[in-house]
Amino acid sequence: MKEPKLKEHVINRDWCKGCSICVYFCPNKVLELDDGDKAFAKRPEDCICCKLCEFRCPDLAIEVITYRESEVIL
Amino acid sequence: MAVKDYIRERFFPHIWCSGCGHGMVLNGLLRAIEKIGLDKNEIVMVSGIGCSARISGYVDFHTLHTIHGRALTFATGIKMSRPELKLIVPMGDGDALAIGGNHFIHAARRNMDMTAIVINNRIYGMTGGQYSPLSGYGTMSTTSPYSNIDHDFDVVELSVAAGASFVGRTTTYHVKQMADILGQAIVHKGFSVVEIMSQCPTYFGRQNRLGTAIDMLEHFKENTTPVGSKAKQKNPDLVERGIFVQKKMPEYCDEYDKIIERAKKGN
Known part of the structure; x- marks a missing residue:
């Protein structure tokens, strides 16, 4: 399994x-x-895609999109 | 399915305050449900009254927003008539253990297959910060301006004593553990209780000078320890988190079906 690579923070x-x-x-x-x-x-280049921001957000406002996931959706 | 597929987006942003733990519980719960792979139509969420009870409005399951403290009784009725559905009952600390205290212990004793989530922020937030049965001795609140002289319940000990067949505790800081324990509780066949220690920065935090939501989350991190750890022996003040009870017991609806079968045979 490769490390997930950041596409963007939505x-x-x-x-x-x-x-x-x-x-x-x-x-x-x-x-x-x-x-x-x-x-x-x-500093998106420093992101390690741990997704802790996404998991902790009380407002469900952050999504960390990685390349592997976006490829699966496509 | 993504987490967004489980919510009613038209009601967002939600009403909870900035930094409120209830949103984090919603987040963790949705991730648990996504991981188990439950269908939206298999789940019924029943809630009572209070900040925490608003959670049922935001999820796209079958939902029922009922009266104060009686979420478990409505859930019992649903489960009896439609035992194939998964019942999830999120409650606040006051909703579960003050107004609904009697329903809570008897639901635990009966061991009906449902998941009770006690979102413990130690205060009545919606009505303006009155103390609850979980505020604890020495805490400040709107109704205890010279400090509270009531002692609090230990939700885990209470649930174990009442006979719940699954008992867990976690905090909003430990999001991955939260999703894990909630998932196991939902899958467990029997009455599951999960206490989630949560932060109310607006009332409990402000009145007790605990700082921001971040400070309160740091407090959960520093003052809890995995169940059975050595740290607890050194410092008995630490609060244990993890799964305390997970046992097989006859489930109420199954037993009721057997009674129906026996009654049909007439012996």
Whole structure:
């Protein structure tokens, strides 16, 4: 099994309430809050696709899309 | 199926506060259900009243939003008439153990196949932060401004004593364990109780000066330990998490079917 490779972070800005749980608990500090207090991927190249942000988000607002998954969908 | 396929997107964003643990429980529960591969039409979610009870509105299963403390009784009725369905009953700490305390212990004793989730944020959030039976001694709340002198229940010990055949505990910090325990509880044939320690940054956190949702999650991380660990022997104040009871017992609906068969034969 190859390591999953990041395609993108899909963040639903309408659902994000800016609690910054994803920002704080990200092991590689990939995410930050923008001026509108919404999460965004500041350093996507550092993402290891552990998906802890996706699992912890209380607002179901983050999805970490990896290449393997997107290939399966296609 | 993706997690999004299990929710009613038209009701999002949800009503819970920023950083509320209830959303994390919803997230973990959906992942557990996705992993088991249950069909949406196989599941009935029954909830009572309170912040936690709003969860039934957000999931695209059969759902029933009922009266305060009586979610388990409605669930009992559904299970008796349609035993093939999977019952999931999320409750708040007050809903489950104050208003619904009697229903809770008797549902546990009866061992009917359903999953009771006690989302324990130690406060009544929706009504403005009154203390609950799980707030505990020395905590502050709107109705205990000089600190609470009531002692709290231990949900795990109570459930074990009441006879639940599956008892687990986890926290909102331990999301992967949460999905794992919830999955095992749903698959378990019999009455399952899962206590999920959750954060209410708006009331319990603020009134007890516990900081933000992040600080409260850090608190769960620092103050819990896997069940049976050595850390617990060194520091008895740590709260254990994991699966405490998982045993086979005659299930109520199965036993009821046997009674019907015996009655038909007339002996």
